[in-house]
Amino acid sequence: MTDISVDFLGFSLKNPLMLTEGPLSGSYEQIKRASGFNIGLIFTKGIRLKAAASPVPYMSKYKSSLLNADWSDIGFDSWLEVLNKLDIDIPLVTSIAKNYVSSDLAVEMSQGLVKAGSRAISFVDYDARQLIETVIKARPLLKVPIMVKLPPFLPEPEETLKKLVKAGVDAIAAMDSIGPALGIDIETGSPLMGSHDGSGYLSGSYILPVTLKYIYDISGFVDVPVVGVGGVSNYESAVEMIMAGATGVGMVTAPLLKGLGIFDQVAGGLEDFLKKKDWEGLADIRGLTRRKIEERQISTDLRAVIDQKSCTGCGLCEKICYSGAVYSRDGSYQVNREKCIGCGLCRSVCAAGAVAFT
Ligand SMILES: Cc1cc2nc3c(=O)[nH]c(=O)nc-3n(C[C@H](O)[C@H](O)[C@H](O)COP(=O)(O)O)c2cc1C
Numbered sequence: 001m002t003d004i005s006v007d008f009l010g011f012s013l014k015n016p017l018m019l020t021e022g023p024l025s026g027s028y029e030q031i032k033r034a035s036g037f038n039i040g041l042i043f044t045k046g047i048r049l050k051a052a053a054s055p056v057p058y059m060s061k062y063k064s065s066l067l068n069a070d071w072s073d074i075g076f077d078s079w080l081e082v083l084n085k086l087d088i089d090i091p092l093v094t095s096i097a098k099n100y101v102s103s104d105l106a107v108e109m110s111q112g113l114v115k116a117g118s119r120a121i122s123f124v125d126y127d128a129r130q131l132i133e134t135v136i137k138a139r140p141l142l143k144v145p146i147m148v149k150l151p152p153f154l155p156e157p158e159e160t161l162k163k164l165v166k167a168g169v170d171a172i173a174a175m176d177s178i179g180p181a182l183g184i185d186i187e188t189g190s191p192l193m194g195s196h197d198g199s200g201y202l203s204g205s206y207i208l209p210v211t212l213k214y215i216y217d218i219s220g221f222v223d224v225p226v227v228g229v230g231g232v233s234n235y236e237s238a239v240e241m242i243m244a245g246a247t248g249v250g251m252v253t254a255p256l257l258k259g260l261g262i263f264d265q266v267a268g269g270l271e272d273f274l275k276k277k278d279w280e281g282l283a284d285i286r287g288l289t290r291r292k293i294e295e296r297q298i299s300t301d302l303r304a305v306i307d308q309k310s311c312t313g314c315g316l317c318e319k320i321c322y323s324g325a326v327y328s329r330d331g332s333y334q335v336n337r338e339k340c341i342g343c344g345l346c347r348s349v350c351a352a353g354a355v356a357f358t
Contacts, residue, residue: 003281009145011091013040020250035088037260038267046097051075055194065204066253069195083116094118098125103134122147139168149173173227177201204253207231219245235269302357303340310354317346
């Protein structure tokens with residue numbers, strides 16, 4: 001039997017998929033709705049002290065990704081009411097938008113949330129020093145697990161992560177959306193976001209490779225569970241995230257653009273993938289990429305070869321080869337080893353997987 005369950009922060013999750021902070025977990029009604037889908041864990045939207053609204057519009061699909069300038073929230077008091085009446089069977093992490101309050105106030109808010117029933121707290125801030133300070137203050141006062149969500153591009157990642165672990169953090173999520181970023185409507189020249197300077201933050205599939213490298217680095221620096229969030233949109237990208245080292249896989253943009261049913265699809269896809277590859281569970285693939293990188297032989301001498309049995313003759317490799325190394329002869333594609341420069345573009349476009357390097 002293939003098993004995609006995971007243990008995380010003392011919770012037994014049916015799968016590693018997590019709905020992270022965003023509009024789909026921004027109220028009692030939204031969280032109730034999400035709880036009907038195949039989700040392992042839910043993070044609330046970033047909780048602010050006072051209710052806040054965002055200038056309109058604050059979300060725009062941007063190619064296959066998303067721009068948002070969404071700082072809205074129902075406010076701390078309303079969250080206490082949500083926690084009082086919420087009865088879902090999916091673990092919930094209450095997430096505090098730390099960047100709007102001092103570390104002392106954030107700790108006070110976290111204590112209030114725990115009193116109202118929260119069983120895990122996460123602090124989110126674009127300034128990682130603030131996160132360290134908050135965890136140092138919160139740790140002696142909170143009996144529940146503490147998480148932080150990191151901003152992209154930490155200046156001193158190893159040092160910061162070690163300080164967070166020393167302060168007592170139980171798990172780390174990475175990352176928040178990337179920005180500030182600007183999208184423009186070319187019909188009018190206006191910015192896509194209604195924020196004061198028109199800027200917003202980028203999320204969705206464009207940012208996946210940045211998140212993957214981040215997760216890979218974090219899981220190499222420290223030994224606490226990591227939640228990879230940023231750019232997951234299908235089971236393949238969830239597999240990449242776990243292979244990079246993630247225990248949990250978060251999503252916001254994909255369910256916003258494709259509906260919450262994406263969680264059911266990705267969970268099913270993960271299970272089928274493990275089954276097909278004969279893996280028993282997620283532990284078999286977690287961190288696999290680190291082992292592959294360590295085993296690899298680095299070479300500048302390898303050149304492309306096309307396996308004639310698997311080649312379908314589509315000709316994409318010849319079209320994309322800018323060094324003119326791929327040529328067709330009698331309906332089959334071949335590589336001139338003298339001309340090939342080993343760039344790898346042909347392999348990346350070959351849907352049949354017919355290109356190897358020797
Ligand atoms: C509309 C929107 C609102 C968001 N609001 C929050 C928030 O309140 N707090 C937070 O920590 N992250 C927030 N995020 C960031 C997401 O939780 C996530 O880190 C980011 O979008 C990358 O994941 P994705 O590519 O799956 O969307 C928001 C993202 C979006 C798109």
